[in-house]
Amino acid sequence: MSRRYLIVRTDRVGDVVMTTAIPREIKKAYPDAFVATLTQPNTSVIFDNNPYVDARITDDLSKDSFWDVVKQIRKYKFDYGLLILPTERAAYQLFFGGIKKKIGVGRIFYEIITLMESVSRNNYKPLRHEADYCMDLARKTGVNTDNYQPEIFLSDVEKAEISDYLNSKGIENSTYKIILHTGSRNSAPNWSEEKYFRLIQKLLKKYPDKKFALLLTAFEMTNEFKNKVQSLKDRRIYDVSDDIDNLRKLIKIISATDLMICSSTGPIHLADALDRKCIGIHCKRDMSCVKIWGVINKKSINLEVSKEYCDANCSRDKEICGIENGLSTDEVLNHIIL
Secondary structure (H helix, E strand, O other): OOOEEEEEOOOOHHHHHOOOHHHHHHHHHOOOOEEEEEEOHHHHHHHOOOOOOOEEEEOOOOHHHHHHHHHHHHHHOOOEEEEOOOOHHHHHHHHHOOOOEEEEEOOOHHHHHOOOEEEOOHHHOOOOOHHHHHHHHHHOOOOOOOOOOOOOOOOHHHHHHHHHHHHHOOOOOOOEEEEEEOOOOOOOOOOOHHHHHHHHHHHHHHOOOOOEEEEEOOOOOOHHHHHHHHOOOOOOEEEOHHHOOOHHHHHHHHHOOOEEEEEOOHHHHHHHHOOOEEEEEEOOOOOOOHHHHOOOOOOOEEEEOOHHHHHHHOOOOOOOOOHHHHOOHHHHHOOOOO
16 A cells, blocks of 8 residues: 655745655655645645645645645545644644654654654754755655755746746847845845845946846845846846746746856745756855755855854854855855856
8 A cells, every 4th residue: 555645844935945855755765655745825836747746735824724724634644744844733733634653853742742753853963954854754754865955847838938938028048047036035144235236236347248137036125226226227137026926936937047146045945946056145154054054956056154254243043144244245256157
């Protein structure tokens, strides 16, 4: 009888991306397994077209939907529930959903009373990648793998749609495309808009006659920043942020680009899973550093504030971060080769 898995991660975009290798590795170990995911509605699209995912359940985390999700879980008669990030709500949903073997992280009280087994992150010693920690729950069920490279899939129709979209903006398929994503929703240490603006100025100066397209994608961009960029009057810059009205549209745009520059936040992990070249901007602090949140694919470059600078300028409680001056625009620019 085939195994039936439910993979649960109901938090942010980048966190969900870290689980995308799990269905693939389960199916490699157990080809007849049935694999489903439980995420929030907006992040469910990360699993669109994924050949290793058989079903998707979503939870909007509202009080009214709790038992609807439980009913969905019960319908599929899962053998394994992998609670990648401990949440009390999901722990009870897996319990009332009748899942036989539930696996979480750590030993929180609600995990104990819902009869959940656990894996330990051992206080993050030794420090490993977040995707590797996520895979530990699948390993607990017998999946033996060291491959935790995230992966996102696009259909041929989606590829054609995004090609047509970029063409409509005057961006040819052959044009080298760079995404500069300046936002982070405060999920990771990040540069100021002023520093990103200086990077843009230097990029234009470095390649005054080179044909390329610089796409700005962050919805958090301020009007002041947008106006300063427009004042450069360079037709190679495209602000596409207003056109990105859903996560799948952002995924499609990233998939069609050659390089992404971004802090360690959701969009750069999407790019990693799409096998796009990235330049990642990271703090050295344990929970923000390259070791745990760096881009994994071999095409990419992870830039990190030095330990010496971080020790002198960053607080471990995350209240103070010196990333603004800990990495220079020139360090990023040196890795942009057109």
